[in-house]
Amino acid sequence: MVKGYNYIVNSFFDYLENRSKAVDSLLCVGLDPHIQHLDKPSAAAARDFCLEIVDSCAKYACAFKPNSAFFEVFGAEGISALREVISSIPEDIPVILDAKRGDISSTALAYSNAVFQHLGADAVTYSPYLGSDSVAPFVRRPEKGVFILCKTSNPGSNDVQILESNREQIYLHVARQSLVWSKHNNIGLVVGATDPYALTRVRDIAPNSWILCPGVGVQGASLKDALISGLRKDGMGVLITVSRAISGESDRAAVAAELCDAINRERESRKQNHTVHVTNNIAVDLIETGCVQFGDFTLKSGQQSPFYIDMRRLASFPDVLNRVSKEIVKKVLDLRFNCIAAIPYAGLPIGTAVSLLLNKPLIYPRRETKEYGTKSSIEGVYKSGETAIVLDDLISTGGSKFETINSLQKVGLNINDIVVLIDRQQGGRKLLDSQGYRLHAVYTISELIDEWLAFELIDNNQFILIKNYLSESA
Incomplete structure (x- = not known):
């Protein structure tokens, strides 16, 4: 005993x-x-x-x-x-x-x-x-x-x-x-x-x-x-x-x-x-649709990453796209703007869905300026002096967002806010803040990995690996 x-x-x-x-x-x-x-x-x-x-x-x-x-x-x-x-x-x-x-x-x-x-x-x-x-x-x-x-x-x-x-x-x-x-x-x-x-x-x-x-x-x-x-x-x-x-x-x-x-x-x-029941959970959706994958990936920057986010797949899952768009709408309801400027390519389907939900005009910058017709760099209807929010799927270091911001400002649009689904927490917020812009993210990657672990979509080994990667690349 x-x-x-x-x-x-x-x-x-x-x-x-x-x-x-x-x-x-x-x-x-x-x-x-x-x-x-x-x-x-x-x-x-x-x-x-x-x-x-x-x-x-x-x-x-x-x-x-x-x-x-x-x-x-x-x-x-x-x-x-x-x-x-x-x-x-x-x-x-x-x-x-x-x-x-x-x-x-x-x-x-x-x-x-x-x-x-x-x-x-x-x-x-x-x-x-x-x-x-x-x-x-x-x-x-x-x-x-x-x-x-x-x-x-x-x-x-x-x-x-x-x-x-x-x-x-x-x-x-x-x-x-x-x-x-x-x-x-x-x-x-x-x-x-x-x-x-x-x-x-x-x-x-x-x-x-x-x-x-x-x-x-x-x-x-x-x-x-x-x-x-x-x-x-x-x-x-x-x-x-x-x-x-x-x-x-x-x-x-x-x-x-x-x-x-x-x-x-x-x-x-x-x-x-x-x-927590997993139905209609976006963190789960991102895994099940293949928008987030785990492994050993080489990013555009040449950096190795233990996960990869490909939101271009989202357009093939309209129910998930709808849920994502509703979450973004919650983020922008208190913002003052006239139109939504979605960044191609992954940002366009999301921007279209948000535009429909809010009944706000959608515009988007071209990747390359047309050499024919109107030779416009921005597609859609807008007026100089209006305010647009910039919408994209995610943000990493933030550098690429300034290409869009500069294009929009060149045609007379005012930009104050950038809205994304996922902040990869690699310095983007800090860079935007330093230039006077506000970042609004539905999720940080840290919040997502907490949910993925809770739902047992990743194991503890993957969780720590991703946390270490985020710490090193911050």
Whole structure:
């Protein structure tokens, strides 16, 4: 029987999940009594420091994670203090000892007995470098858990963990091996929030495993990215570990409460996105019509992109074109203009549909000036001095929009606003702003990829790849 429950649970992770559901928390509060944070350098001060954190944060903690090193530094007294801290933690809260053990045979067994029997921890962090037989003594009891170091949060982790063996990076091999190293459900993984791409890949390999996720807080990792990359489909499976960002504050309970709220807001957001009905959703439409495709594409600029947008296909799907046009109409209702200037080619079908909905004249610039007839550069009926909005399918850097703006201004039209369906977030808005023009976009590409992920039209791997691309090309 696991401590804290008057009924039998099957494994350590049953115990952990029971606690998580009971307090609606995925927060693991780290207990790291750094000497410089103590009133004096002593085991007693380390103990008291941690006891205060436990008392403040117990109601918000899914688990506590004391770091053995900060107690061991005080010798035998430190070990006694660590034992006192662990025993003080309420019985319904799991204790994960951050000791990063790793040895073989009888030595591993001795470490196991020390962690679980003498100190009373429920789980321990563990180095997998010595292989399955070194882990075996720690996982022989289903009610005790092991979090295997997989992709750690420190900058030097790439020195070893991303090296390849048999065409697979070592940390991915570790994740795969963790699935077969115990017959009980009592092995989890340590993956740093500082590398959401790695977290995504580990989650793909181990879709049901619990992941201990350090790096949020002082190390600066994004809580949102960690949850997007690491959460299971049931909204669980990730323990967000925070130590110094809590212990360094005067009102630790308030910080812990806010972290819990932030975690749960993101969980709820993902839950709602997963349950939204997909009918008539433009983000879904763009995928299903092939207007957005994923892969490795060379853009006109020569840049490589993990996605490609081809809105010229939209004209072949009148129902989708109609929905897109209605969304654009919502964006322009408060704008003052006399006509719509649609940019060929992808902008023309959209502009025509918007023109019909608004009963506003449509004009468009020619790609090349006619050498015959009226030799007009702008097709359609307009008057000098009128105001036109420029309408297109998307904007990237924004440079090409000025060709249209200049053509329209040459014939006496006033231009204040540019309207697009998608902003690729590659500097276009900033460039237009710098020249005094306003950009109105129905979607940013970031908003779209959030929806595609929520509807499972892309996986976490693609999501992180696109986010990294956008960050690099911004």
